[in-house]
Amino acid sequence: MDLTMTIIIMSGVEDGTQLPFDANADGAINEGHWKISIGRREDNVLRLRNDTFVSRQHAYLHWRDSRWWLEDNSSTNGTFIENKSDFFNDIPVKGIVPIEVGQLFRIGRTWLRIQSDG
Amino acid sequence: MSYVPLKDILITARQEAHRMRHYYLGVEHLFIALLEITNGLASTTIAEYGLTPEYVIDAIRRKIGKGSRHRLWAGIPNTPRTEIVLDIAQDAASEEGRDHIHERDVLLALLDEYDNMPVLVLRALGIDIAQFRDTIFSRPSTSDASQPFVKVDFASSFEGSLSKEELFVLRRMFHGYGQIRIEQLLTGGYTTARLLVVTPTQPDGREDAAVVVKVGATDAILDEAQRYDRYVKGTLPPLTARLEEKPTAPESSDLAAIKYTFITDNSGNPSTLAQAITSWTHSYTQQWLEDSLYNGFGDRWWKQNRAYRFEAWQEYDWLLPPVLTLEVVQSDTTPPGVHILRYPIKRQRVNTLQYGDLVMVENFTVQKVNPERNAIQLALGQGSHLTRAYQVEVRGLDFEQEMYFRGEIVERFVGRVWKTRNEQLRNAARSLEPEFDISGQHIVYNELRMPNPLEHYNALLETTIDSTLSTIHGDLHLGNIMIGPQDSPLLIDFGQTREGHTIFDWITLEMSLLNELIQPLASPGWKGAYEIIEGLISLNRGKQPVTRNNELTDAMSIIVTIRGIIARHINSWLEYYLALSFVSLRAMTWQTLDLDNRRLMFLVSALAMNEFEALQVTGGTYSPHTEAPDATDFMSNN
Structure with missing residues (x-):
């Protein structure tokens, strides 16, 4: 599967860092479904080691049906997505929710965003 | 005119980072440092948008959140974005032939980098970034701080x-x-x-x-x-x-x-x-409430009528005094025997807490910071779980030692119970100098026997109600409704405006009418409160109000209109009496309300609870309001 994407870190000590991912090299692919794990532990595809509010295995990003989905993995401090109608009231992620390119999401205290690769 | 140099901005920024336990220097700290410059470029420009630096600073802090006490690295490194912003600022300074970066360079660089949290926050606060940048760009100096004389x-x-x-x-x-x-x-x-x-x-x-x-x-x-x-x-x-x-x-x-x-x-x-209202006839007031106020605003507000099922505490707990007032206890560990309060709250457990008990609250949100009283007010939950319910006041804080900001999520907090809600309500009731016993389950006054609100409000908070939700004003009392040309209604004061229980506005208005128009017509003291209660009882039975005083009886005709409007928005009168119990109980605690009115509010709350319980016990066969839908429907939903 020829699919690439970039995650931009939007807050915390790594704010401004761009992390490119390639479906052929990073994470797991299963029948067109690309899964990227996010967490503090070393074996995560997207590793957030500098945020103590991030759980060891915190959340997953999924590429499925030509769009992105965000899943919280029963994390201690929660996964949140940007609330378009009220910027200061983040929406907690329960189960799997769709997430748009450009929409902010928060893992622990770290804000992130999926960048469109054009 | 001299701009503050970068090295001074960095000092403030590092302090901010430290207070937030961030241990890195991010663009948010730079921006906050810029806002903290007295009469600086950022703060004066923000003021033109009707915002204060403090407000913007708290909004940024809320969005970023405080870090933990654990440090994972030494020193305070710049974030990659900070490096980018400082590079842009350096280029701007070099272009003007300067070696040193100052205030204006950093601010413009932050806005130009664009894709950062401070800018996202400004946008969320309604600021047009391009216009904001132009304003700053066009301002060479910040010397204009003179007091305009009007x-x-x-x-x-x-x-x-x-x-x-x-x-x-x-x-x-x-x-x-x-x-x-x-x-x-x-x-x-x-x-x-x-x-x-x-x-x-x-x-x-x-x-x-x-x-x-x-x-x-x-x-x-x-x-x-x-x-x-x-x-x-x-x-x-x-x-x-x-x-x-x-x-x-x-x-x-x-x-x-x-x-x-x-x-x-x-x-x-x-x-x-x-x-x-004092110069209008009662019939004109009735017509005005119906035609001008209700119909004028109704379509976009109360008539939205979306189905809403809630437990009473969700909408009404916040009206009452804080469930607990805690005196802070410094403790890094969990003390033995501590009572833990976290979402979802077990009300029964809160009610058993007494003076001196150790309590740990977890995951509350700071609602109010009160530096004069060294206190903060916390509300339960966070994010979309945040409710206005279960407010906890924490006193005895040292704001020099620890910073708090509105919207901050507090992970844990240990304190000793200083005062409970029950005590506060009981003290408020005692100050009314009741002519009846307020220690039992019921109060008996003249020939009336009604539930004692102090003993019954807790159970009522647990009730589930089928109701409707709409945009409500949130504080619709007589002072917030202005009369314009052609007697048009002009609503002001939208500090409590929200999505909420539809009839709340009309109950608030009913209480305001009782306080300001009707109560002054009654006799002084408890006697007057009783006269009005008699009128309300006849009204609750679906009859015209009857009191011992004709003037009073006439004025109460306005309440009939309010009830008529409320009737269109309820599934059962249970919903009305439930909300009324709390709205009036809250007013009983208001020191701004005179004594006789607070007495009246106590009895109104008791009467509302009485009607609620009667309606519930008889399963709707006894209905105070003849026009009310059958209350049995509601009962079967429980």
């Missing part, structure tokens, strides 16, 4: 006085006018904010139409402006009061002001409904 005059109808601080904010608001005349101080509000009718005069002597100005604590005023933008703007009938301009929030003051302008024909000053 002459202030007081009309003979004005009673009271204004503080120096209030006058300062008013002068700032009417900058450019030659003179303003304070026509009157509007009363009837329950907040500490001041509502003034002000007539501004142009330098050439022309008078503009009178406006209503609210002066109050900066946070509350800025919140009101945000709520207006979110809920009110675009839902108003053509002829009404509007917030046309951003608030005036001078950086050097704790006060701010907003201005309600009216589309008026200049035919005189607006008055409040509290004033107007």
Whole structure:
């Protein structure tokens, strides 16, 4: 599967860092479904080691049906997505929710965003 | 004019990072440091948008959140984005042949980098970034801090006085006018904010139409402006009061002001409904409430009527005093025997807590910071779980040691119970000098036997209610309704405007009518409260109100109209009595309300609980209101 994407870190000590991912090299692919794990532990595809509010295995990003989905993995401090109608009231992620390119999401205290690769 | 150099900005930024336990230097800290420069470029430009630096700073802190005490690295490194922003600033300085970066370079660089949290926060607060940048770019100096002089005059109808601080904010608001005349101080509000009718005069002597100005604590005023933008703007009938301009929030003051302008024909000053109603006939008032107020605003507000099932505490707990007042205990570990409060709250457990008990609260959100009293107010939950319920007050904090900001999520907090809600309510009831026993399950007064609100409110908070939800004003008392030209209704004060229980506004209005119009007609003391209760009882039975006093009976006809409006928005009168129990119990605790009115409010709460229980026990076979739908339907839903 020829699919690439970039995650931009939007807050915390790594704010401004761009992390490119390639479906052929990073994470797991299963029948067109690309899964990227996010967490503090070393074996995560997207590793957030500098945020103590991030759980060891915190959340997953999924590429499925030509769009992105965000899943919280029963994390201690929660996964949140940007609330378009009220910027200061983040929406907690329960189960799997769709997430748009450009929409902010928060893992622990770290804000992130999926960048469109054009 | 000299700009603050980068090295001074970095000192403040590092302090901010440290206070937030971030241990890195991010663009948010740089931006906050820029906002903290007194009369700096950032803060003065923000003020032009009706915001204060403090408000923006707290918004940024809330979005980023505080870090933990655990440090994972040494020193305070710059984030990659900070490096980028400083590079852009350096380029700008070099282009002008300067070696040193200053305030203006950093601010412009932050705006130009664009894709950062401070900029996202500014946008969320309604600031057009391109325009904001242009304003800063076009301003070479920040030397303009002179106090504009506007002459202030007081009309003979004005009673009271204004503080120096209030006058300062008013002068700032009417900058450019030659003179303003304070026509009157509007009363009837329950907040500490001041509502003034002000007539501004142009330098050439022309008078503009009178406006209503609210002066109050900066946070509350800025919140009101945000709520207006979110809920009110675009839902108003053509002829009404509007917030046309951003608030005036001078950086050097704790006060701010907003201005309600009216589309008026200049035919005189607006008055409040509290004033107007005394000269109207009761039948005109009834017709006005129905046609002008209810129908004028109803379509976009109360008539939305979306089905809403809630437990009473979700909508009404916050009206009551804090469930607990805690005295802070310094503790890094979990003390043995501590009671833990976290979402979801077990009410029964909270109720067993007593003076001196150790309590640990987890995951609360800071609602209010009160530096004068060294206290903060916490509400349960966070994010969309945040409810206004279960407020906990924490006192005895050291703000020098630890910083708190509005919207902050507090992971844990240990304190000792200083006061419980039960105690606060009981003290409030005792201060009414009741002529009956308030220690039992029921109160018995004359031939009336009713539930004792102090003993019954807790169980009521657990009740599930099928109701409706709509945009509500949130504080619809007689002082917040102004009368404009052609007696058009002008609503003001949107500090509590929200999505909420539809009939809340009308119950608030009913209580306000009882307090301001009806109670003054009754006898003094408990006797008067009892007279009104008699009238309400007949009304609750679906009859015309009957009291021992004709004037009183006539005035209560207005309550019939209010009840008629409420009847259109309820599934059962259970819903009404439930809400009424809490709205009146809250008013009983208001020190701004006179003693006889607080007595009345206590009895109204008892009567509401009585009707609620009667309606519930008989499963609807006994219905106080003949026009009410059968209450059995409601019972089967439980």
